[in-house]
Amino acid sequence: MTIPAPRCAPLLTYAAGLGLLLLAVPQLAPKPALAAPLDAAPVEAGTPGDSTPPSTPSETKAWAATAELYGFLPIRMTGTTTVRGFSADTDLWLGETIPLIQMVGSGRASLEYGRIGVLVDASYTQLGDQASKTTADGIFTGNAQVTAIQGVYDIALRYRFGDPETAIAHAGAYSVIPYAGVRLLHSELGVKAQLRDNSGSGWQWQSEGNLNRTWTQALVGTQASVFLTPRLRAFARGDIGGFGLGGAEDLSGNAQVGLGYAVGNSTQVNLSWRYAGIRFNNGGSPDNGFNTDQNGIEAGLKFFF
Numbered sequence: 283m284t285i286p287a288p289r290c291a292p293l294l295t296y297a298a299g300l301g302l303l304l305l306a307v308p309q310l311a312p313k314p315a316l317a318a319p320l321d322a323a324p325v326e327a328g329t330p331g332d333s334t335p336p337s338t339p340s341e342t343k344a345w346a347a348t349a350e351l352y353g354f355l356p357i358r359m360t361g362t363t364t365v366r367g368f369s370a371d372t373d374l375w376l377g378e379t380i381p382l383i384q385m386v387g388s389g390r391a392s393l394e395y396g397r398i399g400v401l402v403d404a405s406y407t408q409l410g411d412q413a414s415k416t417t418a419d420g421i422f423t424g425n426a427q428v429t430a431i432q433g434v435y436d437i438a439l440r441y442r443f444g445d446p447e448t449a450i451a452h453a454g455a456y457s458v459i460p461y462a463g464v465r466l467l468h469s470e471l472g473v474k475a476q477l478r479d480n481s482g483s484g485w486q487w488q489s490e491g492n493l494n495r496t497w498t499q500a501l502v503g504t505q506a507s508v509f510l511t512p513r514l515r516a517f518a519r520g521d522i523g524g525f526g527l528g529g530a531e532d533l534s535g536n537a538q539v540g541l542g543y544a545v546g547n548s549t550q551v552n553l554s555w556r557y558a559g560i561r562f563n564n565g566g567s568p569d570n571g572f573n574t575d576q577n578g579i580e581a582g583l584k585f586f587f
């Protein structure tokens with residue numbers, strides 16, 4: 283004889299299953315994190331106990347730029363100005379040059395995308411009457427005054443090897459940046475001279491002449507820097523332009539070496555020794571031309587963007 287199951291059996295089975303589910307839910311729920319002690323100090327990035335390294339320059343920054351305002355003070359400046367075959371020699375020290383300055387301005391900048399970029403460098407100097415000595419084929423000697431306006435303007439393409447240019451970087455970070463482009467030069471030179479005969483005859487002669495010329499040169503150069511500490515870097519620069527393409531004599535160049543120190547996250551003070559020279563002569567008859575050699579101190583304030 284079969285005994286029918288009680289009608290309440292499905293309800294008992296359902297209740298038993300629900301009880302088991304309620305017991306399992308607390309075990310599956312995530313456990314709350316333990317509260318940090320009240321006296322625990324927060325961990326900063328870059329300190330022991332934190333795996334996050336301190337921030338460093340990143341190559342992912344597509345665009346970068348620099349701008350520098352600088353002043354060049356030649357400790358000694360020598361030169362010869364030749365107008366219609368007549369030459370006047372100049373030899374000035376820093377104390378003699380400063381009173382002659384009538385106008386001066388200079389600056390350089392760069393813009394880079396990835397590793398490829400462009401740079402510009404512009405300087406303008408206007409000097410008043412410079413006391414000079416005159417010569418003309420070694421026959422005459424005398425006194426002269428030379429006025430000078432000199433503008434030098436560079437624009438070039440560049441390519442960077444090494445790390446990005448920054449005001450602050452880890453010790454050993456370096457960059458080497460060769461460049462090539464065009465140099466534009468503008469010179470206005472005036473000579474007022476008084477000659478006398480070396481033979482003692484008392485013969486004298488006065489003359490005035492002017493040279494005004496603007497010309498371009500092919501330009502190649504390299505700049506490089508290396509960080510000695512995170513804020514102190516050593517740098518050097520050298521370039522040459524002309525190669526005799528613009529006249530019988532046509533050459534210009536710079537050589538520079540110095541130190542830079544970061545005074546902020548994006549600002550650097552630079553101090554360096556610099557040589558700058560220009561040679562030009564048209565090779566005509568009579569000839570016109572000039573040459574200058576300047577050795578001195580350059581100080582600059584450089585910004586990184």
